[in-house]
Amino acid sequence: MASIARAVEEIVRRRPFLQEGLSKAVINYANLAELMKKEIEQETGKTAKNQAITMALRRLSEKLQTGFTDKIRFDKDTDIVLQSELFEITLLKSSTLFKILKSLYDKVNFDQGDFLTITQGVHQATIISNKRYKKQFFSTLKGEKILSEIEGLTSITIKLPPTAINEVGLLFMATRTLAWESIPIVELVSTFTELTIIVREKHLTAGYNAIKQLIKNA
Numbered sequence: 001m002a003s004i005a006r007a008v009e010e011i012v013r014r015r016p017f018l019q020e021g022l023s024k025a026v027i028n029y030a031n032l033a034e035l036m037k038k039e040i041e042q043e044t045g046k047t048a049k050n051q052a053i054t055m056a057l058r059r060l061s062e063k064l065q066t067g068f069t070d071k072i073r074f075d076k077d078t079d080i081v082l083q084s085e086l087f088e089i090t091l092l093k094s095s096t097l098f099k100i101l102k103s104l105y106d107k108v109n110f111d112q113g114d115f116l117t118i119t120q121g122v123h124q125a126t127i128i129s130n131k132r133y134k135k136q137f138f139s140t141l142k143g144e145k146i147l148s149e150i151e152g153l154t155s156i157t158i159k160l161p162p163t164a165i166n167e168v169g170l171l172f173m174a175t176r177t178l179a180w181e182s183i184p185i186v187e188l189v190s191t192f193t194e195l196t197i198i199v200r201e202k203h204l205t206a207g208y209n210a211i212k213q214l215i216k217n218a
Contacts, residue, residue, distance in 0.1 A: 001039060007043040008056040011036060016176060022057065023064035029057045030042055078215045079159045082208060083115045084155040084201060085131040088187065089138075092145035093125055100140060101125060115155060116188050117196065128153070128187065153186060154204045156211055157196045166194070171195060177214045183207050 012019050021027040024111060033053035071168050091097060101118050108116040108129060116129045124147060127137065131151065151162045164170050171188075174195060178185060179200065187198035 002044050004040060004044060004048050004052050005056040005059070007040045007048075008036065009051060009060055011039055011045065012060060016172070016179075020176070022061040025061055027061075027067065029059075029061070031053045032057055058120040064207075071138055073098075076101060080156040080206070080208065080211060080215070081155075083155040083157070084204065086115060086128055086155060086198070087131050087134050088126060088128045088148070088150040088153055089141070089146060090124055090126045091141065092147055093120065093123055094144060097125060097144055100144065101127070102119075103140060104129075104137060107133060107140070119187075119189060126187065128155070128189070150186065152201045154201045155196050155198050155205075156207055158211060160190075160193045160195055162193055163194070173214065174211065177210045178207055180209045181206050183210070193200055 008017060012022060018027075018032075033050045036057075038050055039104060040053060056095060072141065072208075101120075104116065104118065104127065108114045109117075114130050114133075116133075118128075119126045129137065134151075158174060160170070171190070174197065175188070178197065178199070183199055183203045185199060187196055189196040189198070197207070197211075
């Protein structure tokens, strides 16, 4: 069975906002210990005293204050690029799909700033592009198994520092910011120095303002 300290860490790990509160020392440890007591006892299989839980929370808070993601910052000169009127198709992967996906790149005018991203998972492939290509893409993909189709999407692309791949929590900071604004993320697409967040168009203004404020506070 886990120790009280280990159980506390595990419970906090599953709750990012609780983790953030502890990292900023804005949570009453005694009150939180009382709320967590039953769950901790279930995980440890033994009775837990509030005092022991409080001590574990205090130590975890000190640990988070020295290493939490608020120490990670975006560059103040970071660019934000928006693309609206996008659509998404998710398909079941097949022996014929890969060749079709390659042909889609020839249909998009990248010189005019058109948008196309294709992500392949183990069993599925997702295409996101400008709405004006939808009819053409569907014609090209005829015969393939379409699992999902979403319209009315927009992308928020954030320029990342080259050191981002070595930073812990940088992507979390961006997604956390949108979560605080109750903005659901449809897709995440990243490259070496870019993070593209796909949201519904109705969330564009709030999402852009939230990310802009995050960068401004860097």
